[in-house]
């Protein structure tokens with residue numbers, strides 16, 4: 001059994017958007033040992049899309065499409081499937097009813113064009129989409145299977161997990177491969193490579209993928225059995241210790257949330273150069289209200305005094321971007337909100353505002369508890385976005401290790 005993927009959408013043929021959906025599909029196929037033989041990106045064009053469907057099905061048993069199921073005129077996946085496969089279309093009134101309810105719940109009237117989303121294929125399975133308006137489809141064509149999914153990544157991922165994974169489990173005779181991702185914080189890609197030398201030497205020829213991502217460096221283990229994965233995982237934990245902050249879909253902010261909940265502890269933040277990015281990341285985690293009390297953006301000197309209780313003398317003496325100010329922010333915000341921990345960040349995100357003494361990319365972060373405070377001075381020369389992101393990344397990792405006492 002093998003598979004092909006078609007990503008539908010002209011936007012992905014331009015310079016600004018890339019197809020990431022196919023990677024999610026490929027990762028799933030890989031776990032079941034199903035090779036991918038073709039992957040294409042096709043414009044929102046009826047003839048080309050129909051041709052591509054026909055062509056892909058010549059070479060593969062499973063075809064997965066994503067995108068082009070929306071209500072607008074350039075969403076043509078349904079029409080192309082009809083043209084390529086000679087399907088018959090029915091209108092599913094229950095889908096229209098559901099869509100109308102969905103719009104009505106927001107006080108809106110359903111636009112007429114949305115009715116198109118109730119067109120389903122006679123004799124084939126329609127897949128409800130709990131994450132959006134476009135249903136998907138599973139077409140069984142005498143042994144060949146076409147899975148038709150929406151393009152919005154979160155909807156596609158939900159559908160893969162809900163419909164396609166259980167099906168693959170059935171038809172492929174179970175998983176043949178297993179994947180585990182270990183996530184490393186506080187080390188760059190090359191430092192990770194260096195630490196891995198003994199591991200590489202001990203396991204020559206074995207695949208271990210290292211991927212740098214904004215959320216940390218990822219180590220991907222893919223093996224035929226869970227036992228093998230567990231063995232390698234233990235070895236990697238020995239090498240990296242506390243620097244491994246999580247697994248698979250973990251993020252630093254989610255891991256910190258779990259730690260705080262376990263311990264019944266709380267957190268507040270005072271940010272300057274990151275402008276609220278840290279508190280945004282912390283509150284991106286569902287349930288964060290259990291431990292996150294407050295985050296202030298104390299951007300000016302006056303705001304640092306007014307919102308985080310920083311002594312103006314400290315600012316006068318050391319300047320806003322300094323170790324004493326980062327510590328005063330962390331201590332001050334902790335005091336104000338009576339939380340277990342306080343985090344302070346102050347720095348020069350650039351591109352302007354740097355000096356010889358404090359060049360762009362200089363950032364001070366601090367974490368405080370009632371009896372103890374830790375500080376780090378960072379230097380991340382890079383774009384403003386870069387400086388801000390990695391400041392939050394470092395602050396979160398410092399906080400995590402502070403909580404763990406590690």
Ligand code: ATP
Pocket residue numbers: 007008009011017018019020021022066067068069070071075132133134149150151152153
């Ligand atoms: P909907 O009706 O929910 O809009 P759709 O099936 O019509 O679903 P599209 O209009 O094709 O989906 O795409 C919706 C969004 O998803 C767009 O922002 C698009 O850029 C993004 N998207 C579509 N295909 C992909 C892909 N292969 N990889 C990453 N993003 C994608």
Ligand code: MG
Pocket residue numbers: 068069070071072075
């Ligand atoms: Mg669309």
